[in-house]
Amino acid sequence: MDIFVQQVMSGLATGGIYASLALALVMIYQATDVVNFAQGEMAMFATYLSWSMLNAGMPYWGAFIATLVAAFLGGIVIQRVIIRPVENKPILTIVIVTLGLLVICNSLAGWIWTYLQKPFPSPFPREPIRVGSVVFGAHDLGEIAVTLVMLALLFVFFRFTPLGLAMRAAAQNPASSRLAGIRVSWMLALGWGLAAAFGAVAGLMVAPILTLDPNMMGGIQIYAFAAATLGGFTSPLGAVVGGFLVGIVENLVGTYVSFIGTELKLTVALAMIIVVLLVKPSGLFGRAHQRRV
Amino acid sequence: MSRRASLVLAIVVIAIAACLPLFVSGFRLFQFTQVCIYAIACMGLNLLTGYNGQFSLGHGAFYAVGAYASAIMMDRWAIAYGWTIPVAGVLCLVVGFLFGRPALRLEGLYLALATFSLALAVPQILKYFEHWTGGSQGLVLSKPKAPWGLPMSEDTWLYYVTLFVTVIMFVLAANLVKGRVGRALVAIRDNHIAAETMGVNSALFKSVTFGVSAAYTGVAGALSAVAIAYVAPDSFNVFLSITLLIGIVIGGLGSIWGNVLGALFIQFVPNWAQDISKAAPWAIFGIFLIVFMYVMPYGIAGALKLLWIRTVSSRVPRQGGETVSPRVPTPSA
Numbered sequence: 300m301d302i303f304v305q306q307v308m309s310g311l312a313t314g315g316i317y318a319s320l321a322l323a324l325v326m327i328y329q330a331t332d333v334v335n336f337a338q339g340e341m342a343m344f345a346t347y348l349s350w351s352m353l354n355a356g357m358p359y360w361g362a363f364i365a366t367l368v369a370a371f372l373g374g375i376v377i378q379r380v381i382i383r384p385v386e387n388k389p390i391l392t393i394v395i396v397t398l399g400l401l402v403i404c405n406s407l408a409g410w411i412w413t414y415l416q417k418p419f420p421s422p423f424p425r426e427p428i429r430v431g432s433v434v435f436g437a438h439d440l441g442e443i444a445v446t447l448v449m450l451a452l453l454f455v456f457f458r459f460t461p462l463g464l465a466m467r468a469a470a471q472n473p474a475s476s477r478l479a480g481i482r483v484s485w486m487l488a489l490g491w492g493l494a495a496a497f498g499a500v501a502g503l504m505v506a507p508i509l510t511l512d513p514n515m516m517g518g519i520q521i522y523a524f525a526a527a528t529l530g531g532f533t534s535p536l537g538a539v540v541g542g543f544l545v546g547i548v549e550n551l552v553g554t555y556v557s558f559i560g561t562e563l564k565l566t567v568a569l570a571m572i573i574v575v576l577l578v579k580p581s582g583l584f585g586r587a588h589q590r591r592v
Numbered sequence: 593m594s595r596r597a598s599l600v601l602a603i604v605v606i607a608i609a610a611c612l613p614l615f616v617s618g619f620r621l622f623q624f625t626q627v628c629i630y631a632i633a634c635m636g637l638n639l640l641t642g643y644n645g646q647f648s649l650g651h652g653a654f655y656a657v658g659a660y661a662s663a664i665m666m667d668r669w670a671i672a673y674g675w676t677i678p679v680a681g682v683l684c685l686v687v688g689f690l691f692g693r694p695a696l697r698l699e700g701l702y703l704a705l706a707t708f709s710l711a712l713a714v715p716q717i718l719k720y721f722e723h724w725t726g727g728s729q730g731l732v733l734s735k736p737k738a739p740w741g742l743p744m745s746e747d748t749w750l751y752y753v754t755l756f757v758t759v760i761m762f763v764l765a766a767n768l769v770k771g772r773v774g775r776a777l778v779a780i781r782d783n784h785i786a787a788e789t790m791g792v793n794s795a796l797f798k799s800v801t802f803g804v805s806a807a808y809t810g811v812a813g814a815l816s817a818v819a820i821a822y823v824a825p826d827s828f829n830v831f832l833s834i835t836l837l838i839g840i841v842i843g844g845l846g847s848i849w850g851n852v853l854g855a856l857f858i859q860f861v862p863n864w865a866q867d868i869s870k871a872a873p874w875a876i877f878g879i880f881l882i883v884f885m886y887v888m889p890y891g892i893a894g895a896l897k898l899l900w901i902r903t904v905s906s907r908v909p910r911q912g913g914e915t916v917s918p919r920v921p922t923p924s925a
Contacts, residue, residue, distance in 0.1 A: 332701075334704070334705060336649075336708065385885060385886070388885075388889075390700045390701055390704075391641070391645075391647065392885050392889060394647065394649075394704050395837070395841055395881055396881070396885050398649070398834055398837065398881060399877075399881030399882040399885070400882070401834075402834060402874045402875075402877055402881070403875055403882075405874060406871040406872070406873075406874035406875040406878065407871070407875060409874075410869055410870075410871035410875065414870075517830065520712070521709045521712045524708075524709055528702075528705065562719065563716060563717070563720055564716070565712055565716045566716060566720075569706075569709045569710060569712075569713040572705065572706055576698055576705075576706060577697060580697070
């Protein structure tokens, strides 16, 4: 039982990472019907930025904030410069452009910071926390806390601020929003910025566990896809729930199903994606996609 | 381009390719072998994405299946390499068809997601079946020698074998695309509802296309296993799938010739870029991907076709003010 509780906790911890990245994917998908295949690599790049800041002697939380701001601005610039010209093109075009972005981020990071793995500090204490006979990693608990705080901030932003309302309106009905005086195109750019910042949180939280290298996010991204698919690409709440669920399933399957272990982890994610897409393509919380023919 | 012009072009290109070993040898020739292999793989992906409008960001998986099928047959059962290539192709046909069946339900982005995840998971799956695949060590094979006492090196022989297979595969694909089947594929891509109204069995065509596309890529994989004489899981990572996609984007979606141009691009550009930095090839690939999507979405072949039509149409007076526009494909979700 102790093992079970422990596995669920660490599942929640990794689930928080998936949730952050999945939320980033969903934010962009909701507003523009695009899945950003470069989301993970953008997060990795942001994490490298923060590594450089830490190396230059900045305190952890200072670098944390600075990285989020940099990622936010970077996301806006990418949307304005790279994505906007192909906004109304066929999906294939946009997917190819985000794939281009993926390989550029990956190779630039390798170019600037080399492909050697780098240790990345965790802001949380090293000592594990004991509750009864169950041991929790402090980093795990910290991760969950950071994810929940970010979620709360996001909820407040979208629910209670005029700007958040404008962004939601722009995503839901661009034409009417434009008539109501909302600058829809800039709202999309803001969405990309916020998504990039969220992705960066995922990167910063996962780097201490996996150690930093340019291919760090590949596995995380496939899990984030699984999370977003499970929760439904049209539902932010779904992305979060999906993230935590996927994290727990991953850990439990890895522990209790002996033939899978850690070696087939990515295949589990792949199987989850395919099963969800076949059984319930709109996910747990998503709107079913209807189209007039 | 008229049918005769493309036939002449084909013969010229094949003649040049056949004479190539007189001028280059060793590693350079091996690179051209690789170009042929990439061209077949791109042809497969292009049938699916360019002609039929289905996404695949995971064709590296079929390349891996072909390569490992061939390698395992040679390594475990000592089957002659020549036989392993068609067997690998048939195996991939079946695997592709089976993958294509459920993929029917996935449109556009979702298919992209599923195949991209497949591409990410491939190396792990290969390592898992260690007993067959040799795990992360991979399988080391031996290069086949030229038969019948032909006075040529192993590399030259392999080059001719690959070229031969490439020509066959291209003739088959060109015929497929030009005929009834090709028109059905394009019709499904452009408007699948209209195609079905015309009596095209969309579901069957789509899954068979997936199978045929996988078979092409599998044959390419098998050839690569023979030519490199080594397979290892980490060479079949997600970047292989992206490389193939780059090939068809640069060469030209929905074009037969484009695949050769794309294959030349993905083989030689990284070689030159490597001199700048280890990371440079991919930075350049990425920039090319994005720039091509902006300025020539139908690749080099599409741009050449446009140029050709413009020059021809400037000589021939237009009839009834009808604007002549090239029949370029419109990939739709």
